[in-house]
Amino acid sequence: MAERLESVRVGIGDAARLAARPIEDITTIVVTKFHPVSLIEELFTLGVRDVGENRHQEAQAKAVELARLGLTWHFVGQIQSKKARQVRTYASVIHSVDRPALVAALASDDAAVDCFIQVNLTDDPARGGVAPGELLPLVDTVQSAPGLRLLGLMAVAPLNAGEPTSEPRRAFARVRELSVGMRKLAPEATALSMGMSQDYVAAVLEGATHLRIGTAITGKRPEHS
Numbered sequence: 001m002a003e004r005l006e007s008v009r010v011g012i013g014d015a016a017r018l019a020a021r022p023i024e025d026i027t028t029i030v031v032t033k034f035h036p037v038s039l040i041e042e043l044f045t046l047g048v049r050d051v052g053e054n055r056h057q058e059a060q061a062k063a064v065e066l067a068r069l070g071l072t073w074h075f076v077g078q079i080q081s082k083k084a085r086q087v088r089t090y091a092s093v094i095h096s097v098d099r100p101a102l103v104a105a106l107a108s109d110d111a112a113v114d115c116f117i118q119v120n121l122t123d124d125p126a127r128g129g130v131a132p133g134e135l136l137p138l139v140d141t142v143q144s145a146p147g148l149r150l151l152g153l154m155a156v157a158p159l160n161a162g163e164p165t166s167e168p169r170r171a172f173a174r175v176r177e178l179s180v181g182m183r184k185l186a187p188e189a190t191a192l193s194m195g196m197s198q199d200y201v202a203a204v205l206e207g208a209t210h211l212r213i214g215t216a217i218t219g220k221r222p223e224h225s
């Protein structure tokens with residue numbers, strides 16, 4: 001795993017140089033879903049401090065067990081409104097805010113939690129994320145909710161057969177454009193959570209500030225139901 005991590009770090013460095021962007025502007029989150037806590041402990045010894053999970057029960061159990069490491073937990077999966085308050089208890093950053101009901105469930109008088117609004121770049125509502133046309137009203141809703149600090153936008157590039165590079169790049173460019181439009185309402189919300197194992201170079205070239213990388217670092221995920 002050390003070698004895979006190093007080669008991704010080199011790849012991100014190269015992409016940042018190509019884009020003339022400071023590497024410090026890019027946070028790499030290692031997505032550890034389905035992997036055991038032992039893998040996260042190994043990542044910790046390799047210097048990883050930001051980890052991502054996409055299922056509440058699994059994330060919570062790992063965060064509790066590994067509390068002593070002081071990791072930053074990023075929640076990147078879809079959230080049921082009734083689980084929202086629990087996700088707040090361990091997640092430092094929530095990448096998947098996508099509807100007013102979830103904002104209401106996450107709102108709190110406690111210390112603010114960082115969050116991204118996820119935009120859906122497909123026509124399939126099951127993929128999660130707000131439709132681009134509904135983005136601005138949702139930005140308003142997040143801005144007026146207590147206990148949420150909006151960092152920016154999150155997106156997953158649509159799956160596409162073939163073409164490994166140009167399609168994600170176009171999708172990420174679209175997210176960047178949406179982000180520019182959104183800043184009239186939320187000038188501080190400049191971050192972009194986009195880029196995974198297969199497309200992080202394209203994401204860096206389009207301005208990603210938060211990469212969510214799983215298999216390229218962890219190896220194949222264990223079988224799951």
Ligand SMILES: *Cc1c(COP(=O)(O)O)cnc(C)c1O
Pocket residue numbers: 031033054076077156196197198212213214215216
């Ligand atoms: C699993 C997952 C990732 C990481 O995917 P890889 O292809 O393994 O890098 C990133 N973002 C989200 C939302 C995920 O669910």
